[in-house]
Amino acid sequence: MSSKKLGVILYGPPASGKDTxxxxxxxxDARYDQFARLKVGSGRATGYRMGTAEQLRxxxxxxxxxxxxxxxxxxxxxxxxxxDSAFEAxxxxxxxxxVDGIRALVDAYAxxxxxxxxxxxxxxxxxxxxxxxxxxxxxxxxxxxxxxEDLDAHPDMRWDLTVDTMATAPEESAxxxxxxxxxxxxxxxx
Numbered sequence: 473m474s475s476k477k478l479g480v481i482l483y484g485p486p487a488s489g490k491d492t493x494x495x496x497x498x499x500x501d502a503r504y505d506q507f508a509r510l511k512v513g514s515g516r517a518t519g520y521r522m523g524t525a526e527q528l529r530x531x532x533x534x535x536x537x538x539x540x541x542x543x544x545x546x547x548x549x550x551x552x553x554x555x556d557s558a559f560e561a562x563x564x565x566x567x568x569x570x571v572d573g574i575r576a577l578v579d580a581y582a583x584x585x586x587x588x589x590x591x592x593x594x595x596x597x598x599x600x601x602x603x604x605x606x607x608x609x610x611x612x613x614x615x616x617x618x619x620x621e622d623l624d625a626h627p628d629m630r631w632d633l634t635v636d637t638m639a640t641a642p643e644e645s646a647x648x649x650x651x652x653x654x655x656x657x658x659x660x661x662x
Contacts, residue, residue, distance in 0.1 A: 477583040478653050479558075480504070480565045481574055484590035485619035486612035487600035489637035489645070490567040491519070493590060496646035503562035510554060513546025521554065539576040543569075544611055555581055563653070569619045571626040586652050589623075589634045590645070596638050 480497070482490045497504035511520035512528050528549060531537050536552040550566065550573070558564035568574055578585050592600070597616045601609040623629070633652055635645045 477559050478563055478656060479583045479585050480563065480649060480653070481568055481577065481585050481587045482565060482590055483568050483571070483574060483587065483631075484637075485569060485592070485597060485616040487597040487604075487616075488590040488592045489635075489642060490590060492642045493635075493637070493645045493649070494565045494567070496642040497565060497649060499643075500646045500650050501563075504565055505558070505562050507550070507555065507558045507564040507566040509567075510549035510551055511546055512549065513544075515544065515546060520548075523549070538580045539573045541570055541573060543615060544608065550577055552581070559583070569615065569622070571622050571629050574629075584656050586632045586649060586656065587630070588649055588652075589631045590637050591634070592637050 482493060484490055491506075494504070494506045506519055508519060508521045510523040510527065510531075511517070512523050512525055528537070528540075528547065531549065531551050531553075538550040538552060538555065540547055540549050542548070555564065566577060568577070574587060578587070594613060594616055597612060598609060601612050606612060633648060635648065637645065640648075
């Protein structure tokens with residue numbers, strides 16, 4: 473890949489494969505790594521930087537909040553210092569379930585973002601959620617519906633790649649995303 477800042481945004485409902493595809497990307501190339509959003513709240517800490525309401529206020533006062541959303545009783549934050557660190561470390565993979573979050577990130581943080589739609593049915597969300605032992609499958613189904621409505625509300629949203637994770641293996645998804653970024657890197661050096 474080139475020296476140009478390349479990043480990946482994975483959009484999709486809960487259990488659409490964002491974690492699994494990110495792991496496959498990391499196995500493909502160690503420079504890929506999930507962006508750990510700041511999480512203000514409780515519950516699962518894996519994949520997040522746990523923070524406080526005071527930390528969030530400080531980031532907001534400094535103008536360093538790119539995007540926030542609330543779900544499952546928590547606040548999730550994409551922050552400029554965190555994003556800077558992620559790009560210094562490699563190629564960040566940002567997980568989002570809101571088109572407004574994609575637009576905020578693309579508009580506020582200069583990079584060549586590959587925006588990928590990962591999709592699965594509600595039935596697969598239920599199966600995958602149960603399979604991984606989620607205790608909040610009902611909330612994840614509500615989030616699936618909210619993601620579907622969000623997608624329907626933004627028919628003008630353009631995707632660099634769309635992947636049906638019911639039909640495409642994580643390794644193939646990662647290969648396609650890697651190929652997309654390699655093409656972009658090549659285009660910047662040609």
